[in-house]
Every structure is written in structure tokens, then in C-alpha cells.
Amino acid sequence: MRVVTLAPILALSSALTPGLFAQAVPTPSEHLGRPVASDFTLADWSEVASYHRRVAAASDRVLVESVGTTTEGREFLLTVVSDPANLARLDEIRADARRIADPAGIGVDEREALLQRAKPILFCSLGMHSTETSPPQFGMELLHALATSDEPVFAAARRELVVVIAPCLNPDGLDHVVDWYRRTVASPYEAAGLTQLYQRYSGHDNNRDWFALTQAETRIVTRELYHRWFPHVYWDVHEQGRNAERFFVPPFRDPLTPNVSPRMVTGIDELGTRALFDMTREGLTGIATGVTYDMWWNGGNRNVPVRHRILGLLTEAASVRFATPVFLPVGSLSAPNGLGAYAPSNRFPAPWPGGWWRLRDIVDYENAFARSLLGSLAREPRTWLENALSAAEEDLERARDGAPRGWIVPASNRDHGAVERLVDVLLLSGIRIFRAAEPFVADGRQWPAASLVLPREQPYGEYLKGLMEAQVYPEGDDPYDVAGWTLPLLFGVSRVAYQALEVGELASVDEPALAAQGFARPVLDANERDSRDSHAWREAIEHLGAGGSVTLSPAARGGSLRFDEENALGIRRAGLPRIGVVAPWTGVKNEGWLRWMLEHFGLPTIPCRFEMLRAGDLGAFLDVLVIPSLSASALDDGRREGSVPAHFAGGLGADGRAAVADFVRGGGTLIALERASTWAIELFGLLVDELTAGADDFACPGSVLRAHPVQHALTAGVGDAQHLFFANSLAFRTRDEDGEHAPPIDSLLEYSDTQLLASGWIADPEAIAGTSAWVRARVADGRVHLFGFRPQYRAWSQAAFLLFLRAALFDA
Numbered sequence: 001m002r003v004v005t006l007a008p009i010l011a012l013s014s015a016l017t018p019g020l021f022a023q024a025v026p027t028p029s030e031h032l033g034r035p036v037a038s039d040f041t042l043a044d045w046s047e048v049a050s051y052h053r054r055v056a057a058a059s060d061r062v063l064v065e066s067v068g069t070t071t072e073g074r075e076f077l078l079t080v081v082s083d084p085a086n087l088a089r090l091d092e093i094r095a096d097a098r099r100i101a102d103p104a105g106i107g108v109d110e111r112e113a114l115l116q117r118a119k120p121i122l123f124c125s126l127g128m129h130s131t132e133t134s135p136p137q138f139g140m141e142l143l144h145a146l147a148t149s150d151e152p153v154f155a156a157a158r159r160e161l162v163v164v165i166a167p168c169l170n171p172d173g174l175d176h177v178v179d180w181y182r183r184t185v186a187s188p189y190e191a192a193g194l195t196q197l198y199q200r201y202s203g204h205d206n207n208r209d210w211f212a213l214t215q216a217e218t219r220i221v222t223r224e225l226y227h228r229w230f231p232h233v234y235w236d237v238h239e240q241g242r243n244a245e246r247f248f249v250p251p252f253r254d255p256l257t258p259n260v261s262p263r264m265v266t267g268i269d270e271l272g273t274r275a276l277f278d279m280t281r282e283g284l285t286g287i288a289t290g291v292t293y294d295m296w297w298n299g300g301n302r303n304v305p306v307r308h309r310i311l312g313l314l315t316e317a318a319s320v321r322f323a324t325p326v327f328l329p330v331g332s333l334s335a336p337n338g339l340g341a342y343a344p345s346n347r348f349p350a351p352w353p354g355g356w357w358r359l360r361d362i363v364d365y366e367n368a369f370a371r372s373l374l375g376s377l378a379r380e381p382r383t384w385l386e387n388a389l390s391a392a393e394e395d396l397e398r399a400r401d402g403a404p405r406g407w408i409v410p411a412s413n414r415d416h417g418a419v420e421r422l423v424d425v426l427l428l429s430g431i432r433i434f435r436a437a438e439p440f441v442a443d444g445r446q447w448p449a450a451s452l453v454l455p456r457e458q459p460y461g462e463y464l465k466g467l468m469e470a471q472v473y474p475e476g477d478d479p480y481d482v483a484g485w486t487l488p489l490l491f492g493v494s495r496v497a498y499q500a501l502e503v504g505e506l507a508s509v510d511e512p513a514l515a516a517q518g519f520a521r522p523v524l525d526a527n528e529r530d531s532r533d534s535h536a537w538r539e540a541i542e543h544l545g546a547g548g549s550v551t552l553s554p555a556a557r558g559g560s561l562r563f564d565e566e567n568a569l570g571i572r573r574a575g576l577p578r579i580g581v582v583a584p585w586t587g588v589k590n591e592g593w594l595r596w597m598l599e600h601f602g603l604p605t606i607p608c609r610f611e612m613l614r615a616g617d618l619g620a621f622l623d624v625l626v627i628p629s630l631s632a633s634a635l636d637d638g639r640r641e642g643s644v645p646a647h648f649a650g651g652l653g654a655d656g657r658a659a660v661a662d663f664v665r666g667g668g669t670l671i672a673l674e675r676a677s678t679w680a681i682e683l684f685g686l687l688v689d690e691l692t693a694g695a696d697d698f699a700c701p702g703s704v705l706r707a708h709p710v711q712h713a714l715t716a717g718v719g720d721a722q723h724l725f726f727a728n729s730l731a732f733r734t735r736d737e738d739g740e741h742a743p744p745i746d747s748l749l750e751y752s753d754t755q756l757l758a759s760g761w762i763a764d765p766e767a768i769a770g771t772s773a774w775v776r777a778r779v780a781d782g783r784v785h786l787f788g789f790r791p792q793y794r795a796w797s798q799a800a801f802l803l804f805l806r807a808a809l810f811d812a
Contacts (some may be wrong), residue, residue: 002196002358003775004132006364008600010375010398011567011754012306012610014144014710016768020595021464022357024054024058024059025055025058025059025147025148025629026051026054026058027051027144028051028137028140028141028144029407031050031051031054031140032045032047033557034093035188035360036137036140036141036363037134037137037323037358037359037360037362037363038323038360038711039324039358039359040164040179040185040186040323040324040753041323041689042133042137042177042181042182042322042380043140043178044174044175044178044179045074045171045174045178046134046168046177046277048140048168048174048647048701048806049075049077049142049167049171051143051153052064052077052140052143052167053163055079055143055144055463056079059148060084060087060145060255061082061083061084061087061146061147061158062079062080062081062083062143062146062147063077063079063087064077064078064080064091065077065078065079065080067224068217068219068220068724069216069715070171070172070216070540070737071172071200071201071215071216071217072171072172072200072271072793073405073585074171074172074175075171075218076171076220076371077084077166077167077168077301078164078165078224079143079164079166079167080163080164080165081143081146081158081162081163081165081472082119082161082162082163083120083158085347086119086158086162088158090162092117092301093118093119093121093162094121094229094230096117096118096119097118097121097229097230097231097232098116098230099114100230100385100388100390100392101230101233101309101459101460102113102392102396103389103392103393103396104396104459105401106393109431111389113521114389115137115382115385115386115389116382117162117383119161119236119378119381120160120161120162120165120233120381120384120605120696121161121162121164121229121230121231121232121233121234122161122162122163122231122232122233122234122373122374122377122383122746123166123223123225123229123233123234123235124139124142124163124164124165124166124215124229124235124237124370125169125171125173125234125235125236125237125301125302126139126164126165126166126167126168126540127139127166127167127169127170127171127237128169128170128171128172128206128207128236128301129170129173129206129238129239129317130170130175130176130177130196130198130199131198131204131209131241131322131329132175132238132239132319133177133239133320133322133323133359134237134239134317134320134359134363134366134396135166135168135237135238135239135366136168136174136238136364137359137363137670138366138370139168140167140236141163141363141367142165142366142370143167145367146158146163146692151376153371153375153683154374154375155766156374156375156378156379156396157374157375157377157378159378160378161374161377161378161381162378162379163374163654164231165168166221166227166798168386168690169206169215169217169221169301170198170199171200172197172198172199172200173206176194176198177194177198177322178755178757180194180195181322181323183771184362185323185324186292188642189643189644189645190321191321191322191324191394191536192325192585192643192644193587193644194358194481194587194588195585195586195587195644196586196587196650196727197585197587197588197589197591199215199217199273199592200218200577200592200807201214201421201590201592201593201595201596201795201800202215202588202592202596202699202794203588203589203682204587204589205589205592205593205794206218207300207301208299208300208482208794208796209254209299209795210222210299210300210301210304210469211298211299211302211425211467211485211487212299212487212794212796213305213424213425213429214404214596214795215385219428221301221427222304222428224306224728225305225310226308226428226429226460227428227430231309231310232310232311232384232388233310233313233377233384234305234310234311234312234313234706235272235313235315235373236300236301236302236313236314236315237315237366237551237657237663238314238315238316238317238556238696239316239317239318239319239362240292240316240317240318241318241319242308242318242326242357243318243327243328243332243333244288244318244333244334244335244336244337244422245286245287245288245318245319245336245348245352245354246284246285246286246287246317246318246357246361246365247279247286247287247288247315247316247369247717248287248288248289248291248292248293248314248315248316248317248336249272249273249279249282249287249288249289249313249315249369250268250271250272250273250274250289251269251272251273252268252287252290252291252294252295252312252314253290253291253292253293253294253338254294254295254476254477255294255295255296255473255476255477256294256295256296257296257297257298257307257466257475259307259462259463259465259466260295260306260307260462260584261309261391261394262313262390263284263390263391264306264309264311264391265575266308266497267311267384267387268306268311268312268313268444270376271311271313271373271377272289272313273289274340275372275373275376276289277350277372277742278368278371278372278375278502279365279368279369279372280349280350280612284364284365284368285350285351285352285353285373286318286350286351286352287348287349287365288336288345288347288348288614289346289347289348290601291315291336291337291338291339291347292316292336292337292338293314294705296347296473296483296703297479297481297482297483297485298466298467298485299485299794304429304463307460307463307466308430308460308463308568309388309391309395309427310388310394311384312343312386312450312773313373314805315366315369317332317362317365317366317617318357318362318428319356320357320359320362322551322710323359325356325357325358326356327356327757328354328356328357328358329354329359330353330354331354332354333351333352335348336348339460341648344403345426348556349424351433353743358803366453371393379558379574380635387575387660388637390746392536393585394461394555395461395462396457396459396461398462399455399456399457399458399461399462400457400610401402402456402499403499404457404465404497404498404499405456405457405498405499405500405501406453406454406455406457406497406501407445407453407454407464407468407495407496407497407498408442408450408451408452408453408494408495408498409422409451409452409454409488409493409494410447410494410495410496410779411447411448411449411450411451411452411516411518411520412448412493412494412519412520413493413516413519414469414522414530414532414533414719415491415493415532415533415534415535415687415799416515416516416519416533416534416535416540417533417535418491418492418493418534418798418799419493419515419516419519419520420512420513420516421491421534421798422487422491422593423445423509423512423517423738424491424512424515425451425487426454426464426467427509427512429460429463430459430460430463430477430742431454431458431460431463431675432454432458432459432508433452433453433454433508433509433515433599434452434453434454434455434506434507434508434509435450435451435452435453435506435507435508435509435518436450436451436452436453436503436504436505436506437449437504437505437506437507438447438504440499440501440502440503440504441501441502441503442496442499442500442501442503443498443499443500443503444500445467448520449518449534450517450518450519451618452509453501453506454468454495454513459740464662466512467485467486467487467488468486468495469486469497469757470484470486470489470496470704470758470759471483471484471485471486471703471760473703473760473761474688477760478699478701478763479701479702479760479761481701481702482701482702482703482727482760483702483703483760483761484702484704484757484758484759484760485704485741485759485760485796486704486758486759489704489723489799490704490723490725490757490796490797490798490799491798491799492719492722492798492799492802493700497506498748499688500743511808514527521627522558522560524560526566526785527562527565527803528560528561528562529561529562529563530560530561530716530717531559531560531561531716531718531802532685532717532718532719532802533551533560534801535603536561536747537561537802537805538601538602540561540563540809541576541601541602541603541805541809542561542602543564544573544574544575544576544809545576545602545604545634546576547574547575548563548564548565548574548575549563549565549573549575550562550564550572550573550575550713550762550809551561551563551565551568551569551570551571551572551573551715551718552570552571552573552713552716552717552806552810553568553569554569554570554713554716555572555711555716555717556569557569557709557716558716558717559716559717559718560717561599570716571713571714571810571811573809573810573812576603576604576646576808576809577621577623577624577799577808577812578620578622578623578624578742579598579604579605579623579624579625579808580602580606580621580622580624580625581594581595581598581603581605581606581607581626581627581628582608582610582613582625582627582628582630582633582635582800583607583608583609584609584610584630584638584639584651585609585610585638585639585644585648585649585805586605586639588630590628590629590673590674590790590792592796593630593790593792593793593794594626594628594673596672596710596795597791597792597795597801597804598658600795600801601801601805601806605626606621608622608625609640609650610650610651611650613659613660614652614653614656614659615655615659616655616659616662616666617657617659618659618660618662618663619663619668622663622668623668623669623812624668624669624670624671624808624812625668625669625670625672626670626673626808627661627670627671627672627673627676627679628672628673628676628790629673629675629790630676630679631675631676631678631679632675632678632679632682633635633651634651635651635652635676635679636651636652636656636657636679636697637650637651637653638651638652639651640649651733657683660683661683661684662732663782664684664782664784665779665780665781665782666780666781666784667780667781668782668812669783669785669807669808669811669812670782670783670784670785671785671787671804671807671808672784672785672786672787673790673791673792674729674730674787674788674790675730676790677690677732677786677787677788678690678730679720680784680786681786683778684784684787686777686784687731687734687735687745688732688733688734688745688746688786689733689734689735690730690731690732690737690775690788691730691767691768691771692728692729692730692731692767695767695768696765696769697763698763698765698768699763699764700726700727700728700729700760700761700762700765701727701728701761702722702726702728703725703726703727703757703759703760703761703762704724704725704726704728704750704758704759704760705723705724705725705752705756705757705762706721706722706723706752706755706756706757706758707721707722707723707724707749707750707751707752707773708720708721708749708750708752709722709749710720710746710747710748710749710750712746712775712776714748714806714807714810714811715748715749715806718802718803721752722749722799722800722803723758723797723799723800724773724789724791724797724799724800725793725794725796725797725800726762726789727788727790727793729789729790730787730789731751731767731768731771731772731773731787731788732747732772732773732788733771733773734747734772734775735774744777744778745775745776745777745778746775746776747774747775748772748774748775748776749771749772749773749774749803750767750770750771750772750773751769751770751771751772751773752769753769753770756768756769756771760805772809773787773788773789774786774787774788774803775788776807776811781812784810785807785811787803787804791803792804792805
């Protein structure tokens with residue numbers, strides 16, 4: 001339920017002078033009982049949230065909304081600031097913003113009236129990364145200035161704009177970080193890294209979830225942006241490493257995705273360049289632009305809004321150690337990424353001279369950027385509204401005249417769960433989806449009834465295009481991160497682009513759970529499920545958890561999942577295996593994503609700390625042990641003694657290695673993901689070579705690759721082609737010793753030897769073409785599975801989830 005806290009309307013409020021009114025609103029320092037952003041102190045979520053509520057209670061310029069609940073149950077707040085007259089017609093302002101985002105059929109008169117009446121909406125996103133501690137502190141000062149200051153920039157902002165502040169995008173993480181810092185400050189472990197992920201599943205990867213939408217907080221913000229507020233500018237406030245520039249502002253560096261309106265690109269450039277000018281005039285140094293951060297990939301918190309025609313701004317301040325100051329001599333400073341020297345340049349006009357750098361400094365830089373941004377928007381409100389409206393009109397025109405005109409998701413798709421997940425993501429992102437009531441023709445080919453139709457000509461059609469098409473990374477500098485992300489490939493959903501569509505009745509699809517309604521289903525008996533369907537695996541896990549049995553049938557029988565058949569052919573599993581996940585005393589993102597994947601399928605797990613494993617006798621409580629992608633040193637050594645309290649230090653050591661080896665030889669199953677595979681190869685002396693380490697010209701930092709299953713009992717029913725996400729991942733080749741495998745090794749999945757790259761960028765693909773992506777070895781009575789890639793990668797690779805489940809459930 002949405003709770004709105006409106007400022008009380010006082011009978012004499014119109015008679016109060018601004019000075020008297022401002023006195024009723026406490027400053028952040030008065031609220032906290034200490035200076036904001038002072039050394040060695042941080043505000044937790046209760047302090048930040050209560051301040052926003054307290055200002056709303058004292059000011060008729062401010063309201064606070066509770067718009068959802070975080071992963072751990074905290075309130076997620078939005079604070080809205082504007083003149084009382086604007087707040088009184090907030091529904092109308094939001095309706096105008098929606099019309100600007102969707103101007104189909106708008107006439108000349110309506111267009112002009114809309115531009116005269118509408119107000120630009122600025123959405124400020126604070127505190128996504130909880131170890132970047134300044135944004136929630138800064139947000140309190142921004143709120144106070146907007147609510148009370150009579151300076152021209154703030155008075156104009158209230159009059160001409162609506163400012164929406166998300167006080168913290170990760171309240172759970174804010175509390176975890178503040179609690180840890182308070183416990184370690186003034187100790188030998190001051191500002192040491194946390195012993196857990198600050199966001200339960202994703203940690204720092206919470207800024208990689210904005211097209212997959214798995215996290216509660218991501219989903220809340222996405223709903224607010226594309227279903228309720230439709231802002232025109234989005235400011236994402238971050239921190240970065242501490243040794244280069246003090247502050248980054250747009251423009252961004254190349255490359256530029258082809259699916260972003262030039263009006264958005266130039267609008268971002270204008271606002272960022274003006275900020276560089278204004279902040280330099282204020283005497284602030286060390287500000288860089290056009291470095292490090294690009295406009296290519298489509299999964300970050302400011303990237304997705306840009307593709308929804310929102311001016312997405314990113315600022316990155318040099319960090320401190322939580323709230324502990326750092327001293328940086330000029331000789332320790334490095335040039336901003338992409339520049340050759342720490343010296344003045346067009347992209348770095350006034351280098352910072354070095355010295356002490358404090359949390360207070362960061363907040364001062366963020367306040368300066370805020371003043372510039374508010375001034376730019378309030379001076380020319382119509383300019384920014386018209387820019388957004390014109391961009392929307394041009395996108396609709398481009399969709400009408402361009403190619404493709406849309407996409408079909410055929411009703412022949414076998415993974416109905418993946419289809420529903422894709423539809424859920426698209427609907428939440430503001431995409432419109434339709435179902436064909438009858439068979440229809442597209443580009444001369446007939447498609448079955450119940451197939452889904454996704455037209456490009458819709459408000460966010462260019463965003464849809466960016467998710468549905470294969471990415472081709474442009475020539476130039478190599479990508480440093482994600483280059484390809486085609487969502488249907490990652491989810492395992494077949495889609496077809498169309499240009500000419502001959503279709504009758506189309507019904508709107510509004511419920512993800514009904515997306516695959518009417519989709520074809522293989523002829524199955526009452527005890528059989530299609531192993532290509534994610535729903536079937538959830539049902540199988542539930543059935544096993546209730547004490548039943550499930551058999552993975554052989555390829556000759558379609559590789560289906562058969563329930564409670566005593567004499568069924570294939571690999572039979574009775575009851576759930578006891579699955580442990582190695583969980584170091586540190587925030588390991590891919591361990592968090594692994595837990596998310598297993599919970600997504602309802603599969604219970606046991607977190608295994610190093611001390612648990614060192615104790616030995618693992619078979620007493622485990623059937624399967626999964627090691628997320630961790631280096632050998634991270635596994636063997638763990639956290640360094642003296643860097644954290646003693647009970648968090650250390651790794652597996654010799655005792656832990658021996659315990660894992662004994663567990664496998666005694667009949668246990670070990671699943672090692674990506675980097676952990678090389679550790680397992682060495683531990684068991686497997687005759688497997690990892691190939692990417694010796695391939696000097698090979699590179700693939702983040703793309704979708706094509707792979708093919710090898711015929712085996714564990715791959716029965718797997719489709720002919722599998723797509724997986726490869727992010728500096730691994731490739732294997734088995735080798736013989738005296739003509740024999742010792743121990744026996746099976747290759748279960750191999751990278752395609754032709755057309756390996758499905759979306760993104762890869763250098764020297766021949767280095768891994770035709771090699772193994774998933775290998776299984778017998779070790780005495782146990783099994784070792786080596787996945788060269790991460791099946792759970794950021795929860796993107798839905799199709800690869802099912803490969804992991806085969807290893808975890810049917811080879812244990």
C-alpha cells in the first residue's frame with residue numbers, strides 16, 4: 001500500500017515569511033546532532049529516512065512517499081520537492097509527463113498547450129552502492145536547500161521543476177555498511193571490507209540489474225520511472241576509486257549505442273559541460289569529463305533511462321574509506337582513464353593538487369553539481385520538455401519507417417517459464433505486448449495463434465529494440481565490460497524480427513503469468529514434464545522436496561522429467577540433495593547471484609564458511625558442494641590475518657583442501673564455477689587444460705556466445721544450441737595420458753566451432769571454438785563438474801540455469 005506523508009496545511013501558512021518558514025525546518029546537522037559528512041561518522045537509514053519525513057512534516061514544499069519494501073523489509077521512500085502550487089496538481093504534472101513520453105496522435109494545439117503547462121521532472125538517485133557513502137548524506141543537504149533556501153537557483157527550481165529524490169536506492173546496504181563501520185572505526189580494522197554482500201544477492205552488481213529486474217529495489221524504481229513519474233532527467237550519484245579525478249561529469253566517452261536519440265546525447269552533453277563550467281567557476285578542481293564511462297551497454301541505472309528518452313546523468317566522486325579521510329600526495333595521483341598524464345587537458349582542465357580528501361569534500365562537489373543542474377533546468381524548462389517530446393516523436397517516426405517493425409515470440413517456445421520472465425521484464429520496463437488470437441502471417445511465413453507480437457512503434461520501442469537485437473560492438477577501443485546482452489538469447493526464448501505483419505485480432509498481454517497461455521506443449525502423460533521448461537524444474541524440485549522421485553529420461557525418450565516411476569529409463573533422483581555453497585567472509589557477488597538462482601527455483605542450500613569446510617566430514621551434511629567463481633588464493637588463503645577480526649580471516653588451507661578432496665572421493669559432487677575450476681583441476685590432478693590463460697590475443701570481457709551440448713545422459717533433452725554469457729570466462733580441453741583418461745572425463749557442452757559470437761564482441765574466437773565449456777570428471781566414487789562460465793551470471797542467463805540444475809540434481 002502506498003502511504004503518502006503530506007506536509008500539514010497550516011491556516012496561517014500564507015502569512016508566514018520565507019525566513020520564519022525556513023526556521024521551522026531543521027537542518028540535517030540539527031536532526032543528526034552532529035555535522036553532516038563529518039569525519040568518522042555516517043548516517044544510517046533510520047536517520048536519513050526520519051530526516052526526510054521530518055522535513056515533509058514541517059514544509060508544504062515537500063512530501064514523502066513510501067513506495068515499496070526492500071529485500072530485507074525496510075521502507076523504500078521517495079521525496080518530492082516543489083512549490084505548493086505544483087504539488088497541489090501533481091497528478092496533472094505526472095499525466096503531462098506521461099503524454100510527453102507517449103505523444104502518438106498529438107495535434108499542434110495539444111502539443112503547444114502541453115509544453116506551456118508541463119513541468120520538467122528531475123529524479124535524483126542516491127546511494128545505490130552502499131560503500132559509496134556520500135550520496136545519502138548529500139541528499140539530506142539537497143532536500144534542506146530545496147525546501148528552505150531563497151537563493152535564486154533553489155527558488156527557481158521549486159517554481160519551474162518537480163524534484164524527486166530517492167534518499168537511498170539500497171537502504172539495506174546503507175545499514176549494513178554503517179553498522180560495520182561503526183563497529184570497526186577506531187580499531188585496527190577501521191574501514192575494512194564488509195564480511196557480506198551489502199545487498200543480499202547482488203552487492204555492487206545491483207547496478208547491473210536494470211534490464212533483468214531481479215532485485216526488489218530495482219523493480220520499485222523501474223515501476224516508478226516508467227509507470228508513474230516519467231521524469232525528463234535522471235541523476236545517478238556515485239563514487240569511484242580515489243586516486244584519479246576528484247569528480248566525473250558527462251559527456252561520456254565513445255562508443256555510443258545506435259538506439260539512443262541524438263537529442264538525448266546532446267542534452268546530456270549540455271548539462272554535463274555546463275556543470276564543468278559552473279563547478280570550475282566555484283574554484284573546484286580535479287573534474288574530468290569524457291573519460292572512463294561510455295554510452296554503449298544497457299544495464300546500468302543511468303543507461304536504461306537514457307533508452308527511455310530520459311537524460312541520464314552520472315557523476316562519480318573520488319571516494320574516501322567510508323568516512324575515514326585519505327591523504328593523497330600529488331605523486332600518488334593517476335590520470336583519468338583515457339588520458340596520458342596527470343596534467344591539464346581539454347577533458348581535465350584543472351587537476352587537483354593533492355592533499356587531504358574527506359567525505360565533506362565529496363558532498364561539497366555533489367552540492368555544486370546539484371546547483372548547476374537545477375540552474376540549467378530551471379532557466380529553460382520548456383527547452384528540456386520540448387527536447388523530450390521531439391525525441392519521442394522522432395522515435396515513433398523511426399519505428400514506422402525503419403527496420404525491423406517488431407518482433408514475434410512464437411507459441412512454439414518450449415520454456416514457458418522463460419517466456420513469462422521475459423514478458424515480466426518488458427512489461428515492467430513500459431513495453432506493450434500483444435497476443436494473436438488466430439494464426440497470422442509475417443513476411444510471408446505463418447505463425448501460430450497465441451504467439452506474442454511486440455511492435456516497435458510504441459513509446460519505448462527503441463529500448464525494446466536494444467534488448468531484442470544482437471549487439472555488434474563497433475570498431476575502435478576494445479570494450480572494458482559488457483558488449484552484448486540480447487535478452488531473448490540469454491533467457492532461451494526464440495524471437496523473430498518482422499517487417500510486414502498481416503494479423504487479425506491482437507489482445508493486450510498485461511499479466512506475465514498468462515504470457516505463455518495457449519503456447520504449444522509436447523504430448524506428455526500425467527507423470528511427464530518438458531525438461532526445456534523452467535516451470536518443469538521448479539515443479540520437479542518441489543516434488544523432490546516432498547519426498548518424491550524424478551527421472552531425467554534418455555534422449556530417445558526426449559530427455560523429459562518423469563515423476564515417481566520406479567522403473568523409468570534414465571537418471572533417477574529421489575528426494576532433494578543437500579547442497580552447500582561456499583560463502584567466504586567477504587562480499588562475493590557471484591555467490592550472491594548463485595543463491596538468487598537457487599532460491600528462484602526453490603532449491604534450499606547450506607552456506608558453507610571456510611571454517612565449516614576445514615572441520616571435515618563434509619558428507620555428513622552435504623551431497624553437493626558448489627564453489628562460486630573464486631581464485632585459488634581466495635579459496636586457499638581467504639582474508640589476510642590482521643586485516644579483519646581473527647574469526648573472519650583465513651581460507652580453506654590444507655585442512656579444507658583435504659576435506660573437499662575426501663568428500664568427492666567418498667561419493668560427493670563438486671561443482672566448480674569459472675575461476676574455481678582451475679583450483680579443482682589442480683586439487684584432483686585432472687587431465688584438463690584451461691586455454692584462455694595461454695591465449696594472448698583472445699579477449700571477451702562480456703558477450704553472448706553460442707554453445708552445443710554433447711550427447712550424454714546429463715544433457716538429454718537439451719536443445720541443439722545454448723546461449724551463455726561469457727565474461728572473461730574459461731575454456732577447457734581434455735588431454736590423454738598414455739592413451740587413457742585418468743580419471744574418466746566427459747565434455748558435456750562445447751563452444752560452437754562456427755558462429756561462436758551471438759551478440760557483442762570477441763577477439764580471436766578461434767582460441768576457444770570447439771573447446772569445452774562444461775566438463776565432468778569421475779574421481780573415485782564422486783564427480784567433479786567444471787563450468788567454464790557462470791551459469792548464474794547476474795541472473796541474466798536463464799537458459800544456462802537449467803544446465804546447472806542437471807549437474808546439481810542428477811549427478812549427486
